Amino acid sequence: MTEAAPALFVALEQSSLGAAIRQSVWLYPAANVGHILGLAALAGAVAIMDLRLLGVFSSAPPAALVQPARRIAIAALLLQVGTGFLLFTAEASHLVLNPVFQAKMALITLALANALVLGRLSSTELDYVPAHEPIPARLRVAAALSLGLWLVVAAAGRLIAYA
Amino acid sequence: MLKRVAAVVLLAPLAGLPAAAHHGWSSYEADKPVTVKGEILSAKYENPHATITVKGEDKVWTVTLAPTSRMMTRGATKELVAAGKQVSAYGYPSRVEKDEMRAERITIDGKTVEMR
Numbered sequence: 001m002t003e004a005a006p007a008l009f010v011a012l013e014q015s016s017l018g019a020a021i022r023q024s025v026w027l028y029p030a031a032n033v034g035h036i037l038g039l040a041a042l043a044g045a046v047a048i049m050d051l052r053l054l055g056v057f058s059s060a061p062p063a064a065l066v067q068p069a070r071r072i073a074i075a076a077l078l079l080q081v082g083t084g085f086l087l088f089t090a091e092a093s094h095l096v097l098n099p100v101f102q103a104k105m106a107l108i109t110l111a112l113a114n115a116l117v118l119g120r121l122s123s124t125e126l127d128y129v130p131a132h133e134p135i136p137a138r139l140r141v142a143a144a145l146s147l148g149l150w151l152v153v154a155a156a157g158r159l160i161a162y163a
Numbered sequence: 164m165l166k167r168v169a170a171v172v173l174l175a176p177l178a179g180l181p182a183a184a185h186h187g188w189s190s191y192e193a194d195k196p197v198t199v200k201g202e203i204l205s206a207k208y209e210n211p212h213a214t215i216t217v218k219g220e221d222k223v224w225t226v227t228l229a230p231t232s233r234m235m236t237r238g239a240t241k242e243l244v245a246a247g248k249q250v251s252a253y254g255y256p257s258r259v260e261k262d263e264m265r266a267e268r269i270t271i272d273g274k275t276v277e278m279r
Contacts, residue, residue: 021210025232028210090210162187 005093013092021090031086042076045069053143100163104156111149118142191255191265199224200251208241225263229278239276
């Protein structure tokens with residue numbers, strides 16, 4: 001525990017939930033495993049959506065891939081928030097001051113904002129695009145940004161332990 | 164434009180790398196090993212890493228150990244790694260946290276357990 005952190009995060013770490021996560025033999029490793037599996041699902045679903053918009057898998061109508069992949073991505077993201085909150089709570093006062101953790105949170109904010117824009121654009125511009133048709137340029141830009149941002153978020157997550 | 168954004172985004176997490184460290188072996192000075200011997204003053208048998216404080220000859224060290232499941236598997240139980248026991252911990256001082264070291268192995272009651 002570090003006193004340098006904002007009181008909210010010191011309190012979160014010292015909460016009974018924080019203590020329970022640290023003192024359980026299996027809870028922290030289980031959250032860790034869940035976070036990795038959630039990352040695999042999230043990155044896979046994001047890659048399918050973004051690669052389709054970038055012109056890969058072009059024999060499928062874009063909406064046919066993007067819509068189910070988005071549902072998987074949202075479910076995986078909820079798993080990431082849940083498991084991530086458990087991992088964070090165990091060491092909140094340290095993590096909140098960790099520069100890579102801070103960068104990761106900022107990048108997630110950017111990636112989510114981009115995903116909202118992408119969702120809005122694709123609902124108006126993608127629904128009736130058939131297979132093999134070119135994807136509008138601003139959707140391609142947003143898809144490239146999305147893929148890059150989420151991969152960097154994943155890399156930052158792994159690097160938290162080394163900062 | 165997109166390339167520049169991508170470069171900034173890709174490199175951004177690296178900017179903070181050498182700053183405040185907590186765990187991962189890279190933030191410990193492997194070329195300056197120390198052996199801390201003395202009484203365990205307090206023990207936290209917790210995840211992600213157990214920690215003990217040890218009254219060394221020169222000062223009180225905080226010694227970072229390993230995840231609890233690994234320690235249990237190897238016989239470094241909560242009962243063994245407890246306040247009041249004499250410990251010898253071989254490991255590496257932190258580059259960042261004052262008076263903290265990460266143990267490569269510990270010896271308590273004649274039993275040596277690897278932490279890595």
